[in-house]
Amino acid sequence: MQVSSDLLCQSFKTMLLARILDEKFASLYRAGKIHGGVFLGRGQEALSVAVGGQLRKGDAFAPLIRDQAGRLAFGETVIDAARTYMGSALGPMRGRDGNVHRGRPKSGYLPMISHLGSTIAVVNGVLFAKRMKGETGVAGAAVVGDGATSTGAFHEALNQAAVEHLPLVLVVANNQFAYSTPTNRQFACESISAKAAGYGVQAHRVAGNDLLRCLEVCGRAIELARAGGGPQLIEADLLRLCGHGEHDDAGYITPEQKNSPLGRDCLKVGEQQLLDGHHAAAADLAAWREAAVREVDEVIARVQREPAPDAYQEDWCALASRHLQETHSHPED
């Protein structure tokens, strides 16, 4: 698959925006302005953007915690992300859920829960329903990490997708650690992609910090799924260039790993690929960065002035069928 200059430039711009937005969240976290944790995608932007950016409107996307780039590429706005992190009442989650737990399900952008592996089957359901409704030419991607491949949910969902021959692209960002646990305590087979054969699923493997290669491999896998080739499993080898969350100094990542090819920063790799291929000049890159910084600063300044959720305005109703909500538990009302 040939990656167009336009796709390459657009993907890089989105990676840059994601990195700058992530850094802003980290600094807000350090300033005590974010209520929960902050989870960065540093080092995983190339893979993430290659997935989210090559899906189309009408597809399904279930990102995980390190997918700011893919989320933006799939259509999330900076303000949706900021409002969720800052707990704004105006955001898509209205302060009811926060940080990376956000989405717009009716747009195919599925909100993750914290139980790893469990959104894969939800993507299956979206694809299954679309087929039942006669919608063709769609694909859905779920992103997980190496740790999630050990869950029963991963196994059940991948097998289910294979049995139903669904256009699922299951992307495993193998960043070598599940929180602090190395992959040799996670699985004993030769690689994650080797598992695909056991499910009757096509496997792909890619250097997860190489933007061009990620765009090629993810683009091919998505098109194979879309064309009726059944589920595709992508294993991307990379390294998380930060802690699990901003509370974690990641002391378990060794200097050898950081200095190995796995430890290359995908943003730098992408930048070099743009310059070497004459897709953009250094001045373009500087201008893109400046525009991204400006956008992020403006959005954060705006969101910081927005109202927080008001407990007395909250309806405390978990059901869509309001008449079936138990009211007994609020005797003070």
Add this chain to the structure above:
Amino acid sequence: MTGITYLEAIREAQARALADDPRVFIYGQDVGDFGGAFKATKNLAKEFPGRVLDSPISEDAMMGLAVGAAIEGLRPIIEMQFADFSTVGFNQIVNQAATLHWRTRVSCPIVVRLPSGGTSGSGPFHSQSMEALYATYPGLVVMTPATVEDAYSMLVEAVAIDDPVIFCEHKYLYYHLKADSLPTEALPTGKARISRAGRDLTIVAYSAMVHEALAVAEELAPEGWEIEVVDLRSVKPLDTDTIMGSVARTGRLLAVGEAWPWGGVTAEVVARVASEGFNLLDAPPQRLNAKDTPIPYHPNLWTVHRPTARSIANAARKLLQT
């Protein structure tokens, strides 16, 4: 054979839902051509091609798929082969399905059918009653029909509800209850029924225990006791008003459930009456549940493990004499 059984009512309700609403489909183990382990989907795969589908033995993925399909606007009915196996899909039910609307405003209309409760010889893993487990989670509706008519009308209503519904259908009642015909009218969900009126004691029950309670009311009538039996129908929402109204008439409460004794539906009923209707009570409210062990296999053990007409009658007599 004349009349319609509880099990046939469940099949008929699903047939009606499939016929009335093209968004409905059924997904579960052996539900397709085989018609389900209990035949609750008998012939439905043939009558509704492509809409009644066998799943792999993957309760987690079954429920995950249902959530995705619900997001896309469909209305899945998931058959768990036995209520006991739903624990494997528990995470998707309580964390994915039950939180979706609250988090995102996107409704999640799924019916999870749980063949529940004990039958002799079924043992620890084919006999469980899980209504309390699901009722404790916000975002779920939990139905426990006790009659053929309710099995039908509540399942039809469950499919129309815009939230995940845990539908606890009792396996003992499958074959032991019959009605002359399917109902044309029904009480709304969330409304309990006074199954038998009385003035001396209220027995609050649900699912199969309603019939044990009715047998006790019959047994004690010649002794001069008039027992009122309240059938909860749904345990969430729980119709506190009807319970309280009944206790106001009788002054005595016995809550009976087939589930285990720690917490649960009977504890909730007693807690509500004790906190809001303490002045209505002429005697301490009582609960009767299964024993606090896994459910035994042998009939000699099983019949003593869960409440029966005999143990309910003993508890009722004791309470009436307090």
